[in-house]
Amino acid sequence: MSLIAQIIVNIPARSINKMFSYQIPEPLGNVGVGWRVLVPFGNRRLEGFIVEIIDAESSGLKSIIDILDEGPWFDQHMLTMARWISEHYLCSLAEAMRLFIPGKSGVKSKVLYRTAQWDDPNQAEAYLGKVSPSARLLYESILQQGAVSRTQLEKQFGPQTAKLVQQCLRHQLIRLDYATSQVMRPKLKTVIELAVPAETVEARLQASARYPAQCRLLTALLTKSQLGPDEVRNLGIGHDTVKRLVASGLVTTRQIQIRRDSYAGRRHCPADIVLTTEQKKVLADIIPYINKKQGQSFLLHGITGSGKTQVYIEAVAAVRQAQRQAIVLVPEIALTGQIISRFKARFGDDVVVMHSKLSVGERFDSWQRLRRQQAGIVIGARSAIFSPVVRLGIIIIDEEHEFTYKQEESPRYHTHQIALARAALEDAVVIFGSATPAVETYYHALRQEHKLLTLTARVDNALLPEVTVVDMREELRLGRRSVLSLPLQELLTQTVARREQAVILLNRRGYATFILCRECGHVIRCSHCAASLVYHHAGNLLRCHYCQVTQNVPNVCPKCGSHYIRYFGTGTQKVEEEMAKLFPAARIVRMDQDTTGGKMAHDTIMDDFARGKYDILLGTQMVAKGHDVKNVTAVGILSADAVLNLPDFRSAERTFSLLTQAAGRAGRGNKPGRVVVQAYNPEHYAVLAGLRQDYGLFYQEEIKNRQELNYPPFCRLVKIIVQDKNERKTRQTAERAAADLRGLLGGSHPGEVIGPFTAPVAKINDLYRVIILVKTTNLRAVRDSIRKLDWLNAKEILIDIDPLTTM
DNA sequence: AGCACGCCGACT
DNA sequence: GTCGGCGTGCTC
Numbered sequence: 001m002s003l004i005a006q007i008i009v010n011i012p013a014r015s016i017n018k019m020f021s022y023q024i025p026e027p028l029g030n031v032g033v034g035w036r037v038l039v040p041f042g043n044r045r046l047e048g049f050i051v052e053i054i055d056a057e058s059s060g061l062k063s064i065i066d067i068l069d070e071g072p073w074f075d076q077h078m079l080t081m082a083r084w085i086s087e088h089y090l091c092s093l094a095e096a097m098r099l100f101i102p103g104k105s106g107v108k109s110k111v112l113y114r115t116a117q118w119d120d121p122n123q124a125e126a127y128l129g130k131v132s133p134s135a136r137l138l139y140e141s142i143l144q145q146g147a148v149s150r151t152q153l154e155k156q157f158g159p160q161t162a163k164l165v166q167q168c169l170r171h172q173l174i175r176l177d178y179a180t181s182q183v184m185r186p187k188l189k190t191v192i193e194l195a196v197p198a199e200t201v202e203a204r205l206q207a208s209a210r211y212p213a214q215c216r217l218l219t220a221l222l223t224k225s226q227l228g229p230d231e232v233r234n235l236g237i238g239h240d241t242v243k244r245l246v247a248s249g250l251v252t253t254r255q256i257q258i259r260r261d262s263y264a265g266r267r268h269c270p271a272d273i274v275l276t277t278e279q280k281k282v283l284a285d286i287i288p289y290i291n292k293k294q295g296q297s298f299l300l301h302g303i304t305g306s307g308k309t310q311v312y313i314e315a316v317a318a319v320r321q322a323q324r325q326a327i328v329l330v331p332e333i334a335l336t337g338q339i340i341s342r343f344k345a346r347f348g349d350d351v352v353v354m355h356s357k358l359s360v361g362e363r364f365d366s367w368q369r370l371r372r373q374q375a376g377i378v379i380g381a382r383s384a385i386f387s388p389v390v391r392l393g394i395i396i397i398d399e400e401h402e403f404t405y406k407q408e409e410s411p412r413y414h415t416h417q418i419a420l421a422r423a424a425l426e427d428a429v430v431i432f433g434s435a436t437p438a439v440e441t442y443y444h445a446l447r448q449e450h451k452l453l454t455l456t457a458r459v460d461n462a463l464l465p466e467v468t469v470v471d472m473r474e475e476l477r478l479g480r481r482s483v484l485s486l487p488l489q490e491l492l493t494q495t496v497a498r499r500e501q502a503v504i505l506l507n508r509r510g511y512a513t514f515i516l517c518r519e520c521g522h523v524i525r526c527s528h529c530a531a532s533l534v535y536h537h538a539g540n541l542l543r544c545h546y547c548q549v550t551q552n553v554p555n556v557c558p559k560c561g562s563h564y565i566r567y568f569g570t571g572t573q574k575v576e577e578e579m580a581k582l583f584p585a586a587r588i589v590r591m592d593q594d595t596t597g598g599k600m601a602h603d604t605i606m607d608d609f610a611r612g613k614y615d616i617l618l619g620t621q622m623v624a625k626g627h628d629v630k631n632v633t634a635v636g637i638l639s640a641d642a643v644l645n646l647p648d649f650r651s652a653e654r655t656f657s658l659l660t661q662a663a664g665r666a667g668r669g670n671k672p673g674r675v676v677v678q679a680y681n682p683e684h685y686a687v688l689a690g691l692r693q694d695y696g697l698f699y700q701e702e703i704k705n706r707q708e709l710n711y712p713p714f715c716r717l718v719k720i721i722v723q724d725k726n727e728r729k730t731r732q733t734a735e736r737a738a739a740d741l742r743g744l745l746g747g748s749h750p751g752e753v754i755g756p757f758t759a760p761v762a763k764i765n766d767l768y769r770v771i772i773l774v775k776t777t778n779l780r781a782v783r784d785s786i787r788k789l790d791w792l793n794a795k796e797i798l799i800d801i802d803p804l805t806t807m
Numbered sequence: 808a809g810c811a812c813g814c815c816g817a818c819t
Numbered sequence: 820g821t822c823g824g825c826g827t828g829c830t831c
Contacts, residue, residue, distance in 0.1 A: 007831080011808050020831040042810070042830045061831055 002174065005031065005064060006493060009041055012410070014793040019051060023063040025029045031064070034072030036101070038065040047099050049074065065437030067362065074100060077425055078388070078755035084421055090786060090799050096134060099386045099411070102363035113165065114175050115143045120758035123593065127171045133257050135167040142174055176610045192217075192227045192242060195252040204250065213241040221251065227523075243585055256745075275314070279307055282453045283314050289429050290318045297420060297430040299445040301437055302455030303693065304664030308433045309339055311455075312396050313346050315431065319378050320350065324393025324428075328379045329415060330401035333357075334602045335622055339398065340379055347377055349534060354380030382407060382415045392426040395419045400432035400441055403804050416441070436695060437656035439702050443713040459775065465635070466664040467691045471684045472639075477797050480583075483575055488636045488676040495634040496586045496615050500671065502634035504618040505662045506572050515542065515553070519562035524554070528764040535567055548767045575638065576618055583616070591619035604655035624662040635666040635675045647760065648805045649711040652686040656698045659690025710752075710775060712802070718774040718782055719803035722756070723767040724796045731756070733796055734770040737789075741774060744785040751776035760807045773806055 006019040022039055024031060032053060033035060039048040040062045046092040047068065074082070080101050085096035115124075128136055132718060138157060139354045142385060157164055168174045194201060201218050217237050218226060227235075232242065275283070279320070282300065283416055290297040302308045316326045327345065329740055331338040334357035335624050343351050352366040352375045369375040371388045378387045382405050385395070397405065405415035417433070423430045432441055432450065445452040470485040495502045515524045523532045526544035531553070533542035541550045557565050567574070572592045579588055591605050602622070610629045625695045643651045659677065666673025679687050689698035708713050720737060724730040734756035745751035752775045759769035776782045791797055 004831095009808095009830085013808050013831095016808080017828075022831060039831085044830090046808095046830095494813070743830095 001055055002058045004054050004056050004058050005037070005050045006054060007037070007039060007048040007064075008051055008097060009039065010047040010049065010094055010098060012095045012098060013093070013795070014095070017086075017094070017793070019794065020048070021054075021056075021058075021061050022048075023061045024053075025063045027063055028067060031067060032072060034074035034076075035492070036068040036073045038068060040065060050093075051079065051093070054226060056307045073388075075390070077422070078386075080425060081386075081418070081422055082727070085411055085413060085418070088415055088417070088421075088783075089411040089801050090783060090792070094631040095411050099413075099504045100365055100382070100388070102360055113142050114146065114149050115139065115174050115472050116172055117618055120577070122698050124132055124173065127146045127173050131167050131173065132164075133175075135164045136528075138164045139168050139173045139408045142168075160457055187259075189256060190253050191229075191230065191256055192221065192251050193225060194221050194250065196250055198222055201250065203802065204785060211241075213237050214245055217241060217245065218250065230587050239373060251658060269632040273310055276307060276456050276457065276459060278457055279311055282455065283318075283782055285451065285453055286311075286315050286431065287318045288427065290315065290324075290780055291428050293322070293393075295423055295427040295429065297423065298432065298453055299437055299450040300431055300433040300455070301442070301445075301653075301695070302433065302454045302662065303436060303458065303468075304764075305458040305460065306435075306455035307459040308398070308435075308455065310459075311400065312339075312431065312433065313342065315394060315396070315429070316343075316377060317346070319393035319429075320347070322393060324376075324391045324776060325370065325389035326377045326393065326394045326396070327374070327384060327389060327419075328396045328399065328403070329376065329382060329384055329419075330379065331399045331404045332622075333379075336379075336398075343377065343379060350375055351377045351379060354384045356381065356383070380601075385418050387417050392422065392428045393432065395423055396431045396433065398433050400434045401653070402438055403654075406804045408804075412592065412798075412803070414802055417802070436660045436698075438705065439653055439699065440713040442580070442699055442783040443703065456594045463672055464693060465663055465675045467663060467675045469687070469691060470676060470678045471682050472678050472680050475563065475678075478725075482636060484582065485676070488678065489637065490618065491634050491674055491676050492579075492583060492586075495674075496583060500633040500635065501609070501612070501629065501631045502616045503623050503629075503632055503662075503665050504575070504616060504636045504638065505624050505658075506575055506618065506620060506638045507640060507658060514568055515565055516568050517557035517560060517562055518564040518566060520560040521556060522557055522559040524558065527765045528766045531764075535571065536573070546761060547724065548780055559588060572618060572620060576788070579616065579618065586615040587613065589614040589624055590615060621658065624665060629665075631671070632665055633671045633673050635662055635673065637662050637675070637677045639680070640677045640690070641679045641681045641684060644681055645688065646807070648807055649706070649709065652684070652698075652702055652705070655684075656686040656690045656702075659687065660693050660695075663690070663693060672773050715775045715777055716779040716782075716801075717803055717806070718776070718779070718786070719800040720768045720772040720774070721759070721800065722772070722796055723798065725766055727768045730768040730770050730796070733791070733794075734772060737770045737791055737797065740789055740791075741772065745774070745776070745782065750778050751782050754768060771806075 003024050005022045005024050007022055008019060018042070031050060033718065034052055035050045037050060038045055045065060067358070071374050074097070082093060082096040082100065086093045086101070115591055129472060131139070134157070138153070141153075141156060153165065160294065164176070164700050201222060205218055212685055213236070216235055217227075220231070220235055240675060242251070242253070247255060286298060300308055300311060303744060312328065318327065319326050319377070328339070330339055333353070340353055352369055354363065354366055355495065357392070358366070366375070366378070367388050370378055371390060373390060378384050378389065380387070401415065419430050422428070434441075437445070441450070444450055468487055470487050472485065475485045482489070484492070492502055502678050515535060516522070523531050524542060526549060528545065529542060529544055529546040533544055535553065540553055542553055543550045543585045554565070558561055572590055573616070576588060579586070589605055589609060591602070597801050608614060612631065637659065641655050643654050645651075663675045663677070666675050677687070677691060681687060685701040686698060689695070706712065722730055722734040722737065724733065738756050741753045754773040754775065756770045756772045759771050762769060774782055779801070786792060
């Protein structure tokens, strides 16, 4: 009997959802629950997480190889959360635990190939006789290089590498070796410090002026106690000078950890803010819970421009006052520069920013700072909900209605649910903030599950913009075929003439350009997905929006050879061309995925626009969000209701929130705004309510529909996607799964099984897709039933609890 | 997820 | 007869 570590290996496959037991070797006796370790697994070495220590018979078990951190990575809360996630979302514990580590798989165990060693030197020749000439070449290449990685071998031997390696391995010519690299390490720099008292140095300086470089360095050290490598170099001092001084015992060098922070040194814009009466009232509701350390969730419903961010800042200040930490979540970090700079202005280095474009190193450093409580506030996209803050006081979810809070890959979690669970565990406050709350959130607020707080007045008392709707069917009847309706053209003309700025939003979904042959009607489609390819002006390419494959634009129709092929639909690029024709004098800038590829490209375009370098900003949904540009007085929304036609129960909600947000862009500051909305269904309640910025009207209609059709919040959904490269097999698996579910849910369990039906995009990446939908009022029961089914772990089956769309 | 083992078609 | 396809099963 001895201590055994129960370990979850970091492999994201539901099929190995279990623990493995390992011996704890003598030198690693201090490890315990929550540590990340390196373990042998099959013939590989993997990262593993210790989740339990038990006392049991240990013979025959392999041993932990090494530790990966200086202490436990997971604390008790994180472990509880991970278990909750794996149960709630039906994923493996490994998948859930990976959410809590930066860079998913922190350890990369790299395989190296070496030649085998024998006692008898002739042995190699004997084995070599048995393999093919190319395998012999491979062996010799490895012999020469000592140790070779797989990638290097593949460069030399191409696609047949695998076979050759197998051959050599089989005949014992080569063996595998492992080089384990730990990606996440603190970044260090060497600093130079005095090793003796200042007086000694001064004496030394007076005694000898013979070594000018040494004297310069010593003098510098008298004023600044620590010098980094850059500073030493700037003094014009080389390595040997430093070495000599170290040898003489006057100075020492030391390694210190430095912080990788791409936001460091950016300038911020502090502002003295007087809170409005409404803001004060809302805060008076929130802050007592923070001070009492009492868990409570709030929905902060505040119209655009009502100063929600300031409420967040004050609430976070109260949390920091109470020595606790804050997690602030934003839908997309690239679109949120203003929140970040306002938090930075108020809290300075207490804020760390977390997003997907951080290097693993930067992320690691930020996590360390939070864990050591050197930083108290983390701002980030949804994954920041997993930040290792130790004393959680508040979680803020800004623009809570945004779909980016749902992760669309396994584990398919919704940030709201994680936030509520985590906050409950640590008695923290949650604030969901939005001008257009998700119907479900608002419903829950009305049922007292969240406290509802409202901000109804704009901070700057700006007036609501004047909104005009253009019925595009009417435009067409009048013979106007331009994507820009006459009223919008007029608005733009006036705006540009007045030297004011305009934002044009193109709701591109469903309106991207595709290529069609006018002779035979053939549409160029992706060969791997059931979707048409989209034309991109940049690079003159066709791209599939599902699998990202690109191909060149053909000159003739690939089906009938006709030259009469042309572009259809309205992409941003096409609108840009048309606008350039209509307003040759206007300076137009386009912002979409094509133009914002770079790290800060989005910020750059936005900054330039804010500084008046352009008259018209044209773009996809990203132009609608979060930015205050005071000189924008006109907003045009093209095809405002495009998504209304999607067969999805949330399309009205999406339309309403887009319209409201976009219209809110106009007329901040003291200039009145004007908005032109182009729509094909201007009488739809989502459009009408959006135009009036009337959330109440929208909610009233929408909740009626949801109830009538039995959709959330009146039921919970479970979406099961079956995907397989064989079309018939996909169908069969789905039929069987649906039958199983009907069998389980038929009796006492309330649940309705819909489908299987073919997904709207029937094939993605060569995988056919069939969907089953379960509606239920007892999610727990449905989940427990599914867990019993034998196909749960099949890799063809994806399970989405509370999916955002039914498509 | 890898990777080995194992069972059926086209090649030296 | 062997090489090589990828279906199945295992990893403490």
